Amino acid sequence: MPRSTGDGPLAGIRVLDFSRILAGPLATMVLADLGADVIKVERPGTGDDTRSWGPPFVGEDAAYYLSVNRNKRSVALDLQTPEGADTARRLAATADVLVENFRPGLMARFGLDFETLSAAYPRLVYCSLLAFGEDESEARPGYDIIVQGMSGLMSVTGERDGHPVKVGVALLDVITGLYAANGIQAALRERDVTGAGRRVSVSLYEASVAAMVNQAANHLLGGIVPGPMGTEHPNIVPYQVFDASDRPFVLAAGNDKLYRLTCEVIGRPELADDPRFTTNEARVENREILIPLLQGEFSGQRMAHWLEALESRSVPCAPVARLDDVFASPEGSATVQAVDDPARGRLNLVASPIRIDGQRAEVRMPPPRLGEHTAEILAELE
Secondary structure, eight states: OOOOOOOSTTTTOEEEEOOOSSHHHHHHHHHHHTTOEEEEEEOTTTOSGGGGSOSSEETTEEHHHHTTOTTEEEEEOOTTSHHHHHHHHHHHTTOSEEEEOOOTTHHHHTTOSHHHHHHHOTTOEEEEEESSOSSGGGOOOOOHHHHHHHTSTGGGSSSTTSOOOOOSSOHHHHHHHHHHHHHHHHHHHHHHHHSOOOEEEEEHHHHHHHTTHHHHHHHHHHOOOOOOOTTOOSSOSSEEEEEOSSSEEEEEOOSHHHHHHHHHHTTOTHHHHOTTTSSHHHHHHTHHHHHHHHHHHHTTSOHHHHHHHHHHTTOOEEEOOOHHHHHHSHHHHTTEEEEOOTTTOOEEEEOOSOEETTEEOOOOSOOOOTTTTHHHHHHTTO
8 A cells, every 4th residue: 555655763654543632643643753654534524623622723723733733644534424434444454553542432333443453454553542441431531631630630730728720731641642652662563573463552541640750659658648839849859930039930959969059159058058958858858948048049139140140050940931932042943843834834833852863753744634635545445
């Protein structure tokens, strides 16, 4: 079967993508950026939900959709019809990987479940992104904000004694998508050895609990039930936002040496020798005393003064940047990749952060319009 040609470690791999919204499309975009031919299967008329999640829009599609669907081709199929489901199964015969995030049991109704397809195509790697689990009884909605609440993330986010706050981006969907892309590539590597595909599954809930890392370990191993701490770190002090006289900035004095240098910068070297603060463990135990002392010094000068002074001593620090600040900076502007789109015009999108031999992944195609490649893809089945 003809495949889109391009460079990259996954060139020659075809991915049939039935997923929508964020976790699945992000996972398949990672694979597409690495060279895979990703065929995005969408509902006729409406397509991926995120196409309408705006404003802002560029043409008919929301910026949300455009952020996670480059380097893919779109085919519009109605899986509710026998013809659409049959075409999808024929496409599965050409695929190395299938990705789906429907509720449990739905793909079986279309004859597109792992058991059916793997019996016919044993080399197929099949990836299911789930909300909570494999059983149809667990088919609850798995939106990111729901799982931010259920996984504990929301309970540790926000100001002390404040209202629970969600993270400002659907970070748990992103984490789940990255886990899925990793699992898919591991299964492909194993298939190269054994000749047999595997079923990879990642649940949003389990990935989200795993993403609690040190906070989860603090509870499981130390019995701590953490709560919100603003920008403070539960295990490192000082490692948070401080207010200069004009605006906030971030200080990350992650070890004893950096703490001592910070004390020298603010003109309080005696704080480095105070037995209450000499080690990180002591500083964590006495943060309620130390943080106000540091804040009292930082409030006396402008942010630029502190950043210059701290950076001169190699103490990690940074401004709290807005997105307009980010993309106006040299570092931020370097992450932007211009994508030529004949239908929508030039699109400025955030590039893949993966570099191979120093080179970014090629943008072979802009995010597809709904059903843009239907005729082309169906012709490849003939």
